[in-house]
Every structure is written in structure tokens, then in C-alpha cells.
Amino acid sequence: MVLPEDLDRAAGWGLDRLAVGHLAWDGLAVVGPSASEVAVRRLLLHGAPVVVVAQGLTVVGIIRAASAEWAQPGLSIAHRLEHSDGPAREASVWLLRHAGKVGEALGVAVWAVGGFVRDVLLERPALDLDLVVEGDGPAFARRLAEEIHGRTVVHGAFGTASVEGGVTAGGNPLPRIDVASARRERYRAPGALPSVAPAALGEDLARRDFSVNALAMALGPAVFGRLVDPLGAARDLDRRRLRVLHPLSFVEDPTRIFRAARYSARLALRLDAGTRRAMALALSAGVYPALSGQRLLAELELIVAEPGGWRALALLLEWGAFRLWDPGFRTSSRSMRRLTEVWRLCEWKGAPGILPPLIDAALVGLLLDQPPTVARRCVARLAITGARAERLLGAPALARRLARVLDASYRQASVVAHALRSAHPEALVAAWCAGGARARGRMRWFLTRGHAVRPLMTASDVIAAGVPRGPQVGRCLEALRDLRLDGRIKTLPQEQRVVERCRPDQKGGAT
Template sequence: MKREGLAATGAGDGDLAARAWERVQAEDRAWLTDLARRAGGGARVALVGGAVRDALLGETPLDLDVVVEGADAGSLAAATGLPHLVHPAFGNATVTLPGGRRADLVRARWERYPVPGENPVPEPGTLADDLRRRDFGLNALALVVGPDGRVTLLDEMGGLEDLRERVLRPLHPRSLHEDASRLVRGARLAGRLGLVAHPQLLRQVPDALGMAGRTPRLHAELRLLLGEPRPGLAARALEGWGAGALLPPGALERLEALDARQDAGQLVSPQVYGAALLSADPDPAALAARLGLGEKPGALLARALGDAPAAPRTPEGVLRALLRPEAYPVLTGRDVVTLGVSPGPAVGAALAHLAVLRQAGKVHSRDEERAALAAYLGTPP
């Protein structure tokens, strides 16, 4: 189904449940049905959150997040016979499916935030409790899977209406105060799915900005923003909501410029987006550390700002064209040999001479480099 189809069909919840279930891969439907059988009577197994949202919108592939009510998630994961890892603190498990994909099995719970911005404290709860603890209405949908493979769509928080209106609505007035990272997560969804902010979200933005410095998870969401299909769209959403201060000044324009390259058919990696974000910050190394980007984006930024040759469509070339539009393809070792430099150590000396001239601002094009090389060699240009 196309994205706009949800609002136009007027289908009942049963029809929508069937359509969403059809969007789940056949092997995943079989696995979820097997989970429901293994969970036993009185228990419930439900596909929740982003998977249900995306299935209703016709988006694929789907990440499998499963809530288990009335059964132990770790024991259920073990019963499948598949490789798994249990997380005792939350009573959850991660199962590795055939082919290497992973699915999260989550014990139904509710959460409280003793300290806003810090990790919540989980308590056992019902499936309805688990849906109420989520960030936005359209992420609080569930497909309850029966042992016979039949499914029921559960909408505790009005998420279907939000999905029809394509709106991001926090589930309670202190949602972004408790977890300011939800603001960035919302911007990621807005950019990816073409969603708009509910007035409730906009009212909570100042509170979220006030809590940003006390919410370590916000850095993880900013890192995930760089892996979105079009990070500039997510950054534009933050700016439009009055939360542009979460990014360094000038970052928005650089991310959008890279989006434009992708729109023109050129693939731009998250590493290039990361380097572009770092380039807008006065202390790139500190920002990279806060976001957990590792060393590669910073190293890429250094190469792009250097003088080593970089082909136009390489990561260095793309970033250099963005950050130094006045830059030009400098002469290479092969070029200087062609122009009369003897192979061997003389090539390195000639390139070093040209690099000094570039850094001093005495050459501004390949032609000027050729003329400077001719003068260096004492030959006519």
C-alpha cells in the first residue's frame, strides 16, 4: 500500500491488521506465530512500534520488535532454538534469525523516570502499559499474533488517527522533558516519512532543549540521524521546530547540500555526513567523541581539508567540493613528471614546492601550478 493510501481507504481495523500482516515477510509471520504458540495460554505476543507503523504505510523492510505479555521473554527466546542473548536488567532478549537479522523480544513493561534525562526504571506491566510508555502515538500500535496466525490491531493511544494525519504527537505533556532524545527521534521520522509535528510536540520543544544537556541518549539519536536516507531533511525538521541549536551552526546547510547530491543520483555515505557535521563545529574532535562517531569521520575531514589529490566522486572529493568550493584538482606526481620533472625524489620535492605555494595563496588553479612548476624547473611555461 502506498503511504497516502491509509487515509484514503477508510478500512476497518480488521482490514488494516490483515494488510499490515501481509507486509511482514512470510518467514517472519511463521516465526511470530510459532512464538505465540510457544508462549502458551494466557500469554500474548505482539509485533509493536515501528514495524506496525511502517507496515501500515507500506514501508519495507521491517525491524521486528516483539512484546511478550504473560511469558518470560528470555525463556521464550531459548525455546526457539535460535541464537539469542538475554538482557536481565530489562527482562528482554535479542534473537538472531536465519540470515543474520535480529529481533528484539521485550517483556511487557511500564517505565518511570526518577531523574528526567536518565535511563528509566522498568516495571513489569501489560501490553497496554507497554504501548502507553512509548514516544509518539503512531509508534504505539501493535499487531497481536494468535497461535493460529490470526492477528488483531491494537490501538491504545490513537495512533491510527495520527498515522492517517501523518502527525507526530507525544503521548503525554512531559514526554520530551523525561527524554529529550525523543525530539531528535521525531525529527528522524519526520524526515524519513514526511511527518509533521503535532502542536503538543511544538509546545514541548523548549522543555526538551532545556533537558538536552542532561540526556546522554540524545547523542546516540544525533548519531543515528547521520544514517538516515536524507539527514538534511531531519535537520530541517529540527530547525523548523525551533530546535536547530541541537546542531552546530551551519550544519543544516551542509547536510542539505549532501542530500541534494543524493537526489541527483550520487550515493553519499553516513561517514561523509558525519564529517560534514564535524566541519561545522569549532571542536570537531570533541563533537565526534560526544556522538561516538569514532575516528573515521574526523580523518576524512582532515583529508578533505588537505592538499592531497582527491577525485571528485570520492568521499574526500565530495566533502572538499562542499567545504572548499574554490578548490581545484591539484597537480599529481604523474602530472609533474609529464611536465618535465625527473622520476624519483625530484617528484616529491616538486610537489612539496607546489604545496607551499598553495598554502601561501600564491597559486589558485592548475594553470598557475603549471606556470609555477615551469619557473621552479627554469623552463618556459
């Protein structure tokens, strides 16, 4: 079934030629006009987003889950919070209870929402605190900050605020807490940032990305812990299912595709059929000029920062999601192998500062096999410019030259080390992917041991031995390092004899 507002939105976004079947909803319950209120409530409480009232083939009414606060009667998750898993959780629970008291004093209802509630249901560590207030969120945040001796940062355009630096009554530090006014959102164009307006909690939950994040927990002292789940989030969590809330969800905000990969990898969730159709629709709809490159890059940075980030990137490749960068982006089995190779390289922790940041390593792996014109457009789409863009785009050509050096049948260790030290970090990642077994073995040696080889003598020792201050000291130390790498010297006396030959008063020495 297709709802009228979805038709209106699609037409308003210039998608009026879209086949109407792309806008069809899954999971709509249908009842007759004689159905009881109890029967309708039961359907809504079991996760139906909409209940359609039909007389034969004629629709006579629509009842939406988000139109009222369909709370599970008597269902509370407060007991799950009382089993503390450490001081951080204890501080969070204290803060939530105190926030409920502040809301009661101000006469506004306050809820914990989203990921915190979801993770409590999943019995996972839940430290990110997001609150929704039916009223003035920033005013509530300022009052809360006064109570816990924290500081407030207000973002007026979206009716949100953050409270940081607070402490409990006992002086223990509190986590950051984000506060928002309950709101509805409207997207003027696909991929644009939304305009917002005050709304009730039900509409606030219905605007969210996935059902598993459309959860709330009451914080008022009399109802603390009561679960609000109007869209079937708990049921989806039990089924390990990730579900969007309407067919145009990914069209209105394509960055939700990246979040889908992140949640799928982190929580072991799988997309349901309707979500897959919604994603296919979004990826075929266009290039989203209103979607900024900074937002795309920020989503990628969030992905690679997570333990399961590389799995999330693999899902994006599998889904064809990088067409959001450029329609010409090609995905193949080789792309998957490249990503796996980069992930294995970045697992090494023994060479800090040699490899690039994880986000740039991932970008090298994703772009390595793309045609140069596509790679350039992708980098530009992410709003990456200057030297960083040059390194990313120049990595494949540099890597091919570096791989030839590293794959040669005989190379002194000092030559290998010099080649790797001279290459910029992005080229090292590309060379790892482009090189053969010998090249990777040499890179592994450099990353684990070779990069740390140093002379026993210091610059001060070299100067004390008679080498004049200036560039010659550096050249002398480099020579000592290369001789140690090649195994030609091993002891301090051997180094000292080499330094003696560097003195300008020695025959053949530098002048």
C-alpha cells in the same frame, strides 16, 4: 488540563519553577458523571489519551486509555500480511505465526509492536520485528530460538532478548527478532536511561515515544492479526501526524527529538501543536547531564543512514535541536545551505574512500560555521576524541587554505590532484563548502575522474626497466601519474622513455 503525575515528575526533576501551562495536555475529552460506559469507550477508541470526568469545574475522575486494552472490536489487519511482497515478508509472517504458537504453548500473550505494525498500516515494507510478551520475555525468546534453530542474546537489565539465525521449517532464513517483556519505565532524571518494571501491554504502549509507535498486533493463533491501538495511532497515521504521548516526553528522553526528525522525514509526518510545545519545553529546560554523548551520536548515525537523513538533519536545524549539543549552537540560513552543499557532495558514489563516512561529513557541515569554542564543546559533547576530533575541528582552517589553492586562476591538474590527495577527508568536505565555483569544479573533476588516473606501467614494470627497488619506484610512478594528469604523456612508449631517465645508470638519473 494538567495531570497530577506530570506535576510530580516535573518537581522531582527540579522543574518546579516551570510555568504550569507547559504541562498542559492536548486532546483530553471531558464528560459528565452521567456519561455512559459506551460513550467513554468510543472516545478512547477514537484516540483520546485520557477522558476527564467533571462536574462543572470540578474533576471527579480520570480514565486513561492505557489502563486497559482498548482493542478495536473485530478489527484485524491479518489480511494485509497475506498479500506477500516477497520472500522476506513471507518469512516474517511465518515467524510471527510461529511466535504466537510458542506463546500459547507457554501460556503467555505475545504481540508484534511498534514499527512493524505501523508500517503494515501504511502499506510499507515492514521487516523489523519487535515482540512484547506479558511475562518473561527472555524465557520466551529462548524457547522460540530452540523452535527455529536460532541463537539468543539476552539483555537482562531491560528484560529484553534478540533471536538471530533462525530458519523456517523449509530451511529459509528468518530475520532477527527482538523480544521484550511488557514493562513500564521511570526516569530518575531528564535524559537518563529508565528503570523498568513488569507491566501490562497498555502501560507498555503508553511508555513509547510517539502514538504512531504505540501499536500492537495480537499473535495468538485464535486472535492473530487483531489490532491493539489504545492511543489513536491509526488516526494519527491517517492525518499524517506525529504526536508525543505526554507533555514531558522530550524532557524525559531528549533523543526522541532526533527520532521525531527521522520519522517525519521517512514517513512524511508533521508535528502536532502539542508535540511542538513539548519540544520547545525540552530545548529550554537545560543541558541534560544524564544524557550521554554516545546516545546523541548514535541517533545521528541512525539519521544519516536513512535515505531521507539529510531532510531529517534540516528539520533538526529548523527546530533548533542542536542546542542539545551546546546552548551556544547557532542556526541560520547559512547553516541550511551548508547542509545542502554537503548532501550534494556526498551524493557522488564514484570516489569511495576519498570522502569521510556520512556521519563525519554531516558533522563537518553542521559545525563549519560555529565559533571554534562552540565547535569544540559540541565535539566533546558527542564523546568524540583523538584523531577523529582533531580532523573535525581542524577541517575549517585546512579547508580555507585548500580552497585558495583550488580557486587560483591557473593550476596544473597534477597540482590540484596532489592538494586534494594530501588533504584528509573532512577537510575535503569543508573545502567544498568554503570554495568558489572554480574550486568546486576542480573537486568535482577529481572525485569523478582525476582520482582514478594511474600510469599504464606497474611497479613491476618499473623495476624490470632497471629502477632499483625502494622509494625510487614510488617516486617514478608518481611522476608518471602527474605527467599523465597534465597531458604531457599518453602512451606506454612515452612512459617507458620517462622511466629510462629514472634509472641510476642514466646521466642525470637518480643515484
